[in-house]
Amino acid sequence: MTARTPLPALGPITAIDRxxxxxxxxxxxxxxxxxxxxxxxxxxxxxxxxxxxxRAVWQQALDRVVAVNPGLRLRLRRDCWPIRWSSDAPxxxxxxxxxxxxxxxxxxxxxxxxxxAISLEDGPCxxxxxxxxxxxxxxxxxRSFHAVFDGGGYLHxxxxxxxxxxxxAPLGTNAAFSDVDLxxxxxxRHTTSRHxxxxxxxxxPQGRARGDEWRRISLGRPRxxxxxxxxxxxxxxxxxFSSAPALIAVPVDLRRHCPGLRSTMNFSNMLLVxxxxxxxxxxxxxxxxxxxxxxxxxxxxxxxxxxxxLPLPWLDxxxxxxxxxxxxRRPLETVVVSNLGAVDTAALGAPGFRLRALIPEPLxxxxxxxxxxxxxxxxxxLNLPHxxxxxxxxxxxxxxxxxxxxxxxxxxxx
Numbered sequence: 001m002t003a004r005t006p007l008p009a010l011g012p013i014t015a016i017d018r019x020x021x022x023x024x025x026x027x028x029x030x031x032x033x034x035x036x037x038x039x040x041x042x043x044x045x046x047x048x049x050x051x052x053x054x055r056a057v058w059q060q061a062l063d064r065v066v067a068v069n070p071g072l073r074l075r076l077r078r079d080c081w082p083i084r085w086s087s088d089a090p091x092x093x094x095x096x097x098x099x100x101x102x103x104x105x106x107x108x109x110x111x112x113x114x115x116x117a118i119s120l121e122d123g124p125c126x127x128x129x130x131x132x133x134x135x136x137x138x139x140x141x142x143r144s145f146h147a148v149f150d151g152g153g154y155l156h157x158x159x160x161x162x163x164x165x166x167x168x169a170p171l172g173t174n175a176a177f178s179d180v181d182l183x184x185x186x187x188x189r190h191t192t193s194r195h196x197x198x199x200x201x202x203x204x205p206q207g208r209a210r211g212d213e214w215r216r217i218s219l220g221r222p223r224x225x226x227x228x229x230x231x232x233x234x235x236x237x238x239x240x241f242s243s244a245p246a247l248i249a250v251p252v253d254l255r256r257h258c259p260g261l262r263s264t265m266n267f268s269n270m271l272l273v274x275x276x277x278x279x280x281x282x283x284x285x286x287x288x289x290x291x292x293x294x295x296x297x298x299x300x301x302x303x304x305x306x307x308x309x310l311p312l313p314w315l316d317x318x319x320x321x322x323x324x325x326x327x328x329r330r331p332l333e334t335v336v337v338s339n340l341g342a343v344d345t346a347a348l349g350a351p352g353f354r355l356r357a358l359i360p361e362p363l364x365x366x367x368x369x370x371x372x373x374x375x376x377x378x379x380x381x382l383n384l385p386h387x388x389x390x391x392x393x394x395x396x397x398x399x400x401x402x403x404x405x406x407x408x409x410x411x412x413x414x
Contacts, residue, residue, distance in 0.1 A: 028147035090124050128140070149264060153267070165350035228288075335366075
């Protein structure tokens with residue numbers, strides 16, 4: 001049982017100055033040690049659309065949003081211990097790209113995204129990229145660090161941005177506390193379930209190719225219980241190689257425990273839903289619903305708090321892929337399945353911009369699938385480390401997913 005600590009009342013804030021939570025500390029550590037194979041853990045979302053808004057209009061809207069959302073001005077203060085957030089970093093800017101050839105079907109052609117400078121230590125921690133596509137259309141790319149943003153944070157930012165573009169007043173941020181502060185404010189009486197060995201999505205790691213690959217898979221019109229169906233299809237694929245339970249990691253937005261909370265910062269935790277061979281969608285949905293009813297996503301062992309006292313490079317060296325272990329690491333979960341659901345195109349639109357698709361780039365390092373739907377068309381973005389996808393395994397998995405998940409009327413947004 002955790003000690004209950006009341007939260008401050010929700011209300012407009014103009015600055016953030018606090019210690020990192022253990023979850024933020026973990027995300028901030030990735031890619032900081034010279035011996036690991038990781039890069040700094042960025043979170044990115046790509047909006048495909050049509051529009052003709054000039055650069056100055058995007059910058060003016062961004063400036064209005066930044067003024068009332070201090071999470072967009074964060075930097076790490078490493079002159080104190082443990083390290084802290086401070087919202088005095090330089091304000092983010094709009095980066096304009098002309099004649100963009102990226103098709104947003106994979107990471108190939110996306111190298112320009114990394115051309116801009118963002119920094120957790122010095123700021124800015126966030127960048128808005130607007131790219132005009134060769135042949136027509138517009139890409140709006142949000143780029144930051146996962147230590148700063150999660151999916152719910154990006155959704156809040158996007159809603160704020162398009163409010164500003166429509167001439168409406170941004171709502172701003174109303175809390176400076178962290179995800180762990182939120183957890184400690186609740187009466188959590190259970191602990192996390194014991195971790196069990198699991199199976200890999202494509203079997204055991206093979207080969208010694210470093211890095212990851214992601215692909216976008218258009219699945220057509222939504223099907224009922226799509227997330228549950230996707231989880232079971234993934235588990236069935238994994239069970240071709242092992243009878244061990246498949247652990248489906250489901251990100252949960254902790255904002256649900258604090259109605260009215262508005263923040264760009266990271267308030268996500270994972271639930272691990274086990275699926276045995278033969279389990280169907282109803283079993284997955286029942287287990288996930290039971291775990292949510294028990295608020296199991298709040299179960300953060302207090303022992304994890306000690307991690308914030310580890311220097312970021314030390315923690316990165318402990319938890320990340322290295323030249324000596326990347327080709328044989330066993331996964332903690334079979335696959336992460338994140339479902340953004342149906343996107344409200346009215347909330348993410350403005351005169352001069354119409355949304356066609358929303359594509360979250362998956363995090364590297366493990367099997368990670370993200371689902372989203374715009375105007376009744378579902379897109380899945382799937383990441384695999386090369387040791388799980390090379391040798392034709394990614395191709396076979398993609399074909400399996402199309403066979404078992406895709407509507408035959410699947411279309412793409414080109």
